[in-house]
Amino acid sequence: MQWETVIGLEVHVQLSTNTKIFSGSSTAFGAEPNTQANAVDLGLPGVLPVFNEGALKKAVAFGLAIDADIGKRSFFERKNYFYPDLPKGYQTTQLEAPIVGPGHVDILLDDGETKRVRIHHAHLEEDAGKSLHEDFHGMSGIDLNRAGTPLIEIVTEPDMRSSAEAVAFAKKLHTIVTAIGICDGDMSQGSMRFDVNVSIRPKGSDTLGTRTETKNLNSFRFMEEAIKLEVERQIDVLEDGGEIIQETRLYNGDTKTARSMRSKEEANDYRYFPCPDLLPVVIDDDYINSIRSTLPELPDAKIERFIDSYGLTQYDASVLSATAAMADYFEQTTKICGDAKLAANWCMGELSKFLNQQEIDIADCPISPNDLGQLLARIKDDTISGKIAKTVFQAMTNGEGSADEIIDAKGLKQVTDTGAIEAMVDEVIAANQGQFEELKSGKDKLIGFFVGQVMKASKGQANPGQVNKILKQKMQD
Amino acid sequence: MSLDRSQVETVAKLARLKVEDQELDNYVNSLNSILDLADQLQAVDTEGVEPLANPLDATARLRPDTVTETNQREKLQKNAPQAEAGLFLVPKVID
Amino acid sequence: MLDNFIAPYESTATQRLKDAGFVTLGKTNLDEFAMGSSTETSYYGATRNPWNTDAVPGGSSGGSAVAVAAGMAPAALGTDTGGSIRQPAAFCGITGLKPTYGRVSRWGMVAFGSSLDQGGPMTQTAEDAAMIMNTIAGFDPRDSTSMDQPTVDYTATLDQPLNGLKIGLPKEYFGEALDDGIRQAIMEAVKQFESLGATVKEISLPRTELSIPAYYIIAPAEASTNLSRFDGVKFGYRCDNPTDLMDMYTRTRSEGFGAEVKRRIMVGTYALSAGYYDAYYRKAQQLRRLIKQDFQAALADVDVIMGPATPSTAWNIGEKTQDPVAMYMEDIYTLSVNLAGLPGMSIPCGFKDGMPVGLQVIGNYFDEARLLNIGHQFQRATDWHSRKPNV
The missing domain is CATH 1.10.10.410 (Arc Repressor Mutant, subunit A)
Structure with a gap:
């Protein structure tokens, strides 16, 4: 039988605020355990939450970036369950009236087609702490520094049909949240985490199969692997005459295996109700417009502009605008060398290869756009060939000087006599x-x-x- | 609506309370008498009435996104049942 | 549950009193987690009424009421979720004011029913209550539900005459449930107000009786989740030698909470659970709006509402502990005030068989100054507030 995969995502995005969603504690990553967990974050008796305006602004900015309806009257609810990393015994979240309503994100598929993924809604909520499983006399240690960090949870419709589409969506979302500055995008620090809902159905069917949810994937690669593995598993189960059980699963990126999460299996009844300690958040058009006016150029607009004013292909424009830093680098390089296509090829080629090999961020790149632009200018004016330019680039990464200095010092000037x-x-x-x-x-x-x-x-x-x-x-x- | 023994046990489990067998009937009776009381509400026509969550129908006031808290770990963990290396210790967490 | 807990922070109300130079004499007993109408459910044992030590002092702020009634302290604080300031004040013959919801910060008060809780003064006189209010009332940025409204000098209007004051007497507060001795004392007090220049008319608060089921859904529902943080992880009691997480949670909470607290957690958990939320919690919140509307309609017509604070005087210790619903019925005149968020005050207005009777005065939102003015004028004309028990 031919199977079709159906994927929906829930994405947790940590908002890059200075403080927690309901307290004045710092959200900086990497502090000593529990040094950024105050009485409110610990849920001590008698303490009360007060909502952070920075979190509201960033959530609204996200809604505007995905062309969504903004909830003018949203409110917080308590989701009740017991877990050691959940200090109050409930998570403050939004269910009935989220801050961001339906919107959409367009992704570019491998075949060059654009696909629209619908966003069901995005809501504000607080992050939980962390359980550390190193052995403390057979016990677990609880660090609540992360507890109360503001999150938006973005919930998609089940619109994706392959792991590749899911990854394309996730990358696009990463591009959007970093471009508008609401999230640092650092996946290694858990700034973006994905829950994938996967089901399969016979090709041509329009009813959804039973889905499973694989939780807490923190890299694009793990997400892709986990989806592929789960699709294979579901096909095997169904083709063996079995049934898919709706369950929560955990993927282990080291062993490339997944398993059912026993502890989450017991019937949960979260008893949502409006949090009486927090009042409805009411905003008006003026407020929304004031945030709209602070938004930078959005990734889709940037892609369009790169195609129109630089003559780039859709693919090149998408790759270069994946991060604001790369897009800026490309534009500055182009300005210096005067050839967008050449700059695009180098940014996506040699430069990206170098950054990947060295595992450094473009912000920390030792070669400035100005440096690269001058190198490319020497290709343009026939001083050196493209091939020699790679040698010069190599030398530049070793700190041997500017392009012109290296060309002179090594006598690399093209023979045109x-x-x-x-x-x-x-x-x-x-x-x-x-x-x-x-x-x-x-x-x-x-x-x-x-x-x-x-x-x-x-x-x-x-x-x-x-x-x-x-x-x-x-x-x- | 009335609760039977197994429902009371389910509710107790949700609330992380242990109800001993000998207490169970007592709980069933007293919860049911409270719920009988609550069932008076069902007779009231509340069609179209907006629930009142805050008596003053007030709306949220926002806090500036500025760090106001300092590290209070030592003081706060004095009240902890068990803490070590700055962490709160609990029986092993199994995902 | 909190036997060994030392709060690493000060509540806004007590901090303001300290800053104003008040001295704390001690902490007083109360029903466990403020859940009770008799101060019998305390972990530390029952408190007795100074007017008759076989009787309860009322609750939940029974210890505060007794401290003031017995002359141990000139003033005390209480919290009032469904009558926990006004009812013990009535039972012990003192003045107790529950301010408008949001007038006194809830920061640092252990939450019971977050949308109902309000702290306030318990004193020998309305004048003393006004002085305490001048200190504790006001906006607090740490409490989202604290109202950013200017405060007034509550002592400034104490001496205003009551000429032309329009008093409403809700007929539902004078039904069969009301003890005849109390009825008599209340009507005497109303006559006193008429002689001070007030006019009186009968009004109706038709959903008074329904405030009991509405309250006994909303308060336990909110309490059930407010008390989830008592889990043995960060503070407070933890059971000995837990075998696993589930065992830690259930034994900590079962051993740490008393029977009435557990009962209310169970009720609240059930009322919020899937399939029952609409029928219970949501319905109760809808009823709450109707109750508020009843008060607003009444207060459009009269300045204040008066009636008994309680249907009977203090009962004997142990008399109602086996029947929670019978105990809940005793709160009939105080609950609706919390549901609507209005200010309410109880002042002593007589005795029945040697036990104090409390007159409840309910005002419009943020009209505490008028309540205190009324209390002060009454206390200038009568001496019920200055009678002392033999202790």
């Missing part, structure tokens, strides 16, 4: 008389061999176009 090139061509012909005769008698593919030999003789510095031209003249002689 016709006489010099002609001499080298003659030498090569003389050394390969037989092949040259074959070339002249019509064995065209030998031209590559001769160009190669001349380039080798020039240590790559001859201008390949000129070499070609001179060779062709010699053939006619």
